[in-house]
Amino acid sequence: MSARPLPLLEVQGLTKRFGGVTANDAIDLELAAGETHAVIGPNGAGKTTLVAQLSGEILPSAGRIVLGGLDVTRMPPYRRAARGLARVFQVTSIFKDFSTLENVAIAAQGRLSHSYAFWKPAEADEGLNTLAREALRQVGLESRWSDPAGELSHGEHRQLEIAMALVRRPRLLLLDEPTAGMGPEESRDFQQLLLGLKKSYTILLIEHDMQVVFAIADRITVLAGGQVIASGSPREVQGNTQVREAYLGEDFAMGAG
Amino acid sequence: MPKRGAQWLLALCLLALLAVPLTGEVFYIRLVTRIFVFAILATSLNLLVGYTGLVSFGHAAFVGLGAYSVAALGLHGVGSAWVVWPAAILAAALGALLIGALALRTSGVYFIMITLAFAQMLYYVAVGSARFGGDDGVRLAARNSLGVLNLDKPVLFFYVVAAIFLAVLFACSRVVRSRFGRVLRGIKDNERRMQSLGFDTYRYKLVAFVLAGALAGLGGALDANLNAFASPRLFHWELSGDLLIMIILGGLGSIAGAPIGAAAFIVLEEILSSLTKHWMAIFGPLMLLVILLHKGGIHALLAGKHER
Numbered sequence: 366m367s368a369r370p371l372p373l374l375e376v377q378g379l380t381k382r383f384g385g386v387t388a389n390d391a392i393d394l395e396l397a398a399g400e401t402h403a404v405i406g407p408n409g410a411g412k413t414t415l416v417a418q419l420s421g422e423i424l425p426s427a428g429r430i431v432l433g434g435l436d437v438t439r440m441p442p443y444r445r446a447a448r449g450l451a452r453v454f455q456v457t458s459i460f461k462d463f464s465t466l467e468n469v470a471i472a473a474q475g476r477l478s479h480s481y482a483f484w485k486p487a488e489a490d491e492g493l494n495t496l497a498r499e500a501l502r503q504v505g506l507e508s509r510w511s512d513p514a515g516e517l518s519h520g521e522h523r524q525l526e527i528a529m530a531l532v533r534r535p536r537l538l539l540l541d542e543p544t545a546g547m548g549p550e551e552s553r554d555f556q557q558l559l560l561g562l563k564k565s566y567t568i569l570l571i572e573h574d575m576q577v578v579f580a581i582a583d584r585i586t587v588l589a590g591g592q593v594i595a596s597g598s599p600r601e602v603q604g605n606t607q608v609r610e611a612y613l614g615e616d617f618a619m620g621a622g
Numbered sequence: 623m624p625k626r627g628a629q630w631l632l633a634l635c636l637l638a639l640l641a642v643p644l645t646g647e648v649f650y651i652r653l654v655t656r657i658f659v660f661a662i663l664a665t666s667l668n669l670l671v672g673y674t675g676l677v678s679f680g681h682a683a684f685v686g687l688g689a690y691s692v693a694a695l696g697l698h699g700v701g702s703a704w705v706v707w708p709a710a711i712l713a714a715a716l717g718a719l720l721i722g723a724l725a726l727r728t729s730g731v732y733f734i735m736i737t738l739a740f741a742q743m744l745y746y747v748a749v750g751s752a753r754f755g756g757d758d759g760v761r762l763a764a765r766n767s768l769g770v771l772n773l774d775k776p777v778l779f780f781y782v783v784a785a786i787f788l789a790v791l792f793a794c795s796r797v798v799r800s801r802f803g804r805v806l807r808g809i810k811d812n813e814r815r816m817q818s819l820g821f822d823t824y825r826y827k828l829v830a831f832v833l834a835g836a837l838a839g840l841g842g843a844l845d846a847n848l849n850a851f852a853s854p855r856l857f858h859w860e861l862s863g864d865l866l867i868m869i870i871l872g873g874l875g876s877i878a879g880a881p882i883g884a885a886a887f888i889v890l891e892e893i894l895s896s897l898t899k900h901w902m903a904i905f906g907p908l909m910l911l912v913i914l915l916h917k918g919g920i921h922a923l924l925a926g927k928h929e930r
Binding site: 420422441442443444446447451452454458459460461462463467470471472474475476477480481482483484485486487488490529533 | 796797799800801802803804805807808811812814815816817818819820821822823826829
């Protein structure tokens with residue numbers, strides 16, 4: 366008799382109502398460690414609300430979120446981050462006045478138990494800098510380390526966001542539409558980067574680009590109208606008629622080939 | 623002007639100020655002592671506004687707490703600077719802890735208003751307190767004593783204040799570059815992101831608020847000593863406003879900016895107010911001109927920094 370391993374992330378009956386609108390309606394979701402799980406859905410399906418609840422920026426009306434066996438439903442974002450959740454924002458969210466390296470270094474600093482060190486220059490902290498350089502190398506941004514982050518291109522901003530997540534050695538990567546706003550070529554390069562990450566991280570991917578989703582997801586959950594209408598392997602989801610209906614008019618089959 | 627040139631110019635200005643006692647003119651010695659006191663106050667506010675993005679409009683509260691600590695201890699016959707000044711710092715830090723703990727629950731305009739409200743509350747307490755002379759404030763019998771140094775001698779007091787100013791400036795220049803300072807700059811740039819990186823931003827902001835309040839308390843104690851007088855005006859929002867003007871004028875978020883702004887403000891006030899009672903009518907447009915020329919204030923203008 367072997368006990369089933371605890372899932373890394375467990376979402377049960379997650380519900381969020383805004384006045385009369387139910388943006389998330391009893392959503393269930395389970396992520397095993399090492400898995401890459403994609404959440405897809407047409408516009409207005411409730412993806413953004415789901416991400417905001419998972420990261421702790423808005424609190425649910427009902428339901429629970431369990432991360433690594435610990436109930437985090439009511440925890441503020443910074444405590445979830447300390448529990449190993451790293452979020453990559455849909456709209457690039459970096460420190461534009463900092464250099465590229467310092468952006469990653471401050472992310473690394475967030476892993477320390479505290480930053481109440483008032484005297485030694487942070488810039489000269491080789492421990493943090495080494496971690497930051499390593500993460501920049503992982504995403505292929507090491508040559509831009511000294512440039513102000515505000516001067517990077519859109520695609521490079523996305524890479525920087527990933528580096529800021531990786532340097533924290535997260536248990537769960539929450540990628541919120543990482544390829545949003547990218548051209549086809551940038552998107553393809555980025556897909557390669559994600560395929561590399563998939564080997565070593567547990568990933569929850571919220572994504573619009575079906576090609577990316579079908580290329581990297583082990584499991585897919587489909588949201589529509591705030592509810593889960595399907596969940597399973599890419600093949601199962603693809604064959605689901607309800608899903609096809611939800612995506613009526615959008616080229617859902619695109620990534621199927 | 624190249625950056626190097628600006629640094630030399632600033633160093634020269636500082637040396638010139640430090641040499642002022644050689645003139646033997648008590649008026650100028652007092653004026654420059656006042657500049658150093660306000661440079662400390664402006665530097666402390668710059669930690670909040672310039673480095674953390676917290677626009678506090680109630681910084682006077684902590685200046686007043688520092689000054690009134692000197693007065694209160696003086697009334698009880700405690701006059702040693704070794705006791706009084708740390709006590710002033712402690713009182714201001716405690717005030718900042720209480721006010722900050724509440725005010726930092728808000729942000730933006732609400733934060734500005736709530737800090738202003740707390741400071742004004744303390745102002746009316748001071749005005750209404752008969753024990754502390756109400757509207758008239760408290761006249762001190764003498765300056766605090768610092769061992770063998772007789773601070774009632776203007777020159778000695780001048781150099782003690784100058785030394786404290788330089789120490790505060792050096793310490794702050796270290797703090798803003800430290801890991802803690804980096805967290806503050808991160809909060810200013812993107813607080814939401816800081817939270818998603820695992821930083822409890824409320825606590826860091828509170829520590830910054832207490833630190834800035836403590837330094838303002840020290841400045842307040844020095845101001846009370848300079849004038850041998852603790853005035854309720856030190857709690858008033860006008861002082862908070864003046865300090866904000868100084869750091870905006872000098873350059874937000876640069877260590878040299880706050881002292882430059884304090885010096886420019888006090889010198890201009892001195893010159894212009896001797897010309898006309900309505901000196902603010904000249905000062906206002908001048909300040910506007912500097913800000914329009916460069917958002918980074920006088921310091922950025924001197925250093926020839928480019929606007930991004």
